[in-house]
Amino acid sequence: MVEAITWHGDHLELLDQRVLPFETTYIQCRSAQETADAIRNMVVRGAPAIGVTAAYGLVLALQQDPTPAAFEAACKVLAASRPTAINLFDAIDNTTSRLGNLADLQDPAAEAEHIAVAYHQDDLAKNKAIGRHGAGFLAGARSVLTHCNTGSLATSGWGTALGIIRQLHEEQRLTRVYADETRPFLQGARLTVWECQQDGLPVTLVTDGMGGHLMNNSMVDCVIVGADRIAANGDAANKIGTCMLAMAARYHNIPFIVAAPTTTIAPKTLTGKDIPIEERPHDEVSHVRGNPITAPDTAVFNPAFDVTPAELITAIVTEDGVFHPPYRFN
């Protein structure tokens, strides 16, 4: 399985997901600032992967300057890199709370490194548990529709939504996964398809508007997606294009599943209305791979995420098990 995030002791190596599957290029980060830039520019993306990356970014910060002031500045730089994914803040909180008072530590960077490596391994274990819980719940699932990329590239490995799909494949129950191309950034067309091909999953690429037609014709029997932040009431922010799949699944009465580690749940975010939705640059919509698809100076709206109302989510699958509405995460 492909490794999107590799720690080398004095630097972090990230598989550049912006150019996959056309080029396999790695970016090296040697500071918190370089790590934050890589997150903002989407070298690495996917809520759990962003969390793990940020944890290593803090190690790099402490290696450069272990003073509390420098460390606090690094935390702020990393926290500002993407606003929606809660895992980013979870990773920063995890490191800062476990480190405690920096002045009390003999080697803060080494401590942070232990914390980051454990956080990384822990995310992988959570993915595997999510896969088992989800595949167990979806007794009838054979053909699955998914959106964006939630696989080994978006996590520490294995995946969340794609982790469940991988588990179905391992149990020889998966007949096909339909991957939404996921405009504007095309994570489905570029990353999910490639990941599935690498690992032998039967995958078919569709455009984001085809989900309704697949459901009308009984070509999929469930939808499985990831999440970037889940509010206390179960409202779930995920890649733009997700909530309409949930509305279509409800009309067709097929399961709509959100798969995410518990680190994605934000109990202090009471409802979906409290989730900040990042708006990204307009040329992501007006251009595809650098080429314009519309007239010059076209007005564009480019929210990166949407919120699926909790009542439309059949189940939220975490490493702790399968939850159903009404959700109450405290």
Next chain:
Amino acid sequence: MVEAITWHGDHLELLDQRVLPFETTYIQCRSAQETADAIRNMVVRGAPAIGVTAAYGLVLALQQDPTPAAFEAACKVLAASRPTAINLFDAIDNTTSRLGNLADLQDPAAEAEHIAVAYHQDDLAKNKAIGRHGAGFLAGARSVLTHCNTGSLATSGWGTALGIIRQLHEEQRLTRVYADETRPFLQGARLTVWECQQDGLPVTLVTDGMGGHLMNNSMVDCVIVGADRIAANGDAANKIGTCMLAMAARYHNIPFIVAAPTTTIAPKTLTGKDIPIEERPHDEVSHVRGNPITAPDTAVFNPAFDVTPAELITAIVTEDGVFHPPYRFN
């Protein structure tokens, strides 16, 4: 307003919609075969525009060879160019039935020309009526979401769904039209945005997955789309990506309007299940403007249309007025 279809007496000139808005190029058709090729290759598209184009294609056929055998062959070539749009068959039926027995006519080509020009003018008049009926019905509409291109490029001029939106704009009621880019062929990004800009309508481009987010945030108060074929029970085939908008609109309880001339209604097509759905070449999905967006040899599904169940359609607006479910077109 832009002219997509211009008749020159001995040839048909079509604005090449495949290269808009980047190039303004015209294609000349001098035979039924060239006309059918232009329809198949989507030089011209949009159900009403395809019908008008086919009517002129029959004139060209009769100019070349007015024998019944040659004319019948030309009808078949044109009918085979696109399978879903019923207007194509309506235009061919209209010409053949009005012509009657070719042997009885002094100048079949001249007769066919009168019929085609009248068919063309009639479609424009129907568009204007659709616009008035639709705008009258949508008393509260200010901000509209639309899909694909249903404007002057897709019709004889003015438009069907975009005709209603133009009428709202003329009445100074339109605050904004959100145009889905409409993958895979990008008719929204390339054509609808350009048409709106030409005529001063306030337009914002979004990707096909953003409709749910727009509705979640009360940014649109209705959805207006066209149709390629409407069954007797009101089920409506339209560009892929349409039916999911209807499912989202139902969830949000906002009007979902289908606008089409009565020539789009096919009483002999009993329900949506009887509508043949064209599957188009896979490179339309795997590539954008000639550039790959996914790994080589990726499996692709590319249905060109989907069917919106009649029960999800708040109103079907034709030149004859506004219809509501349950629909019964005989």
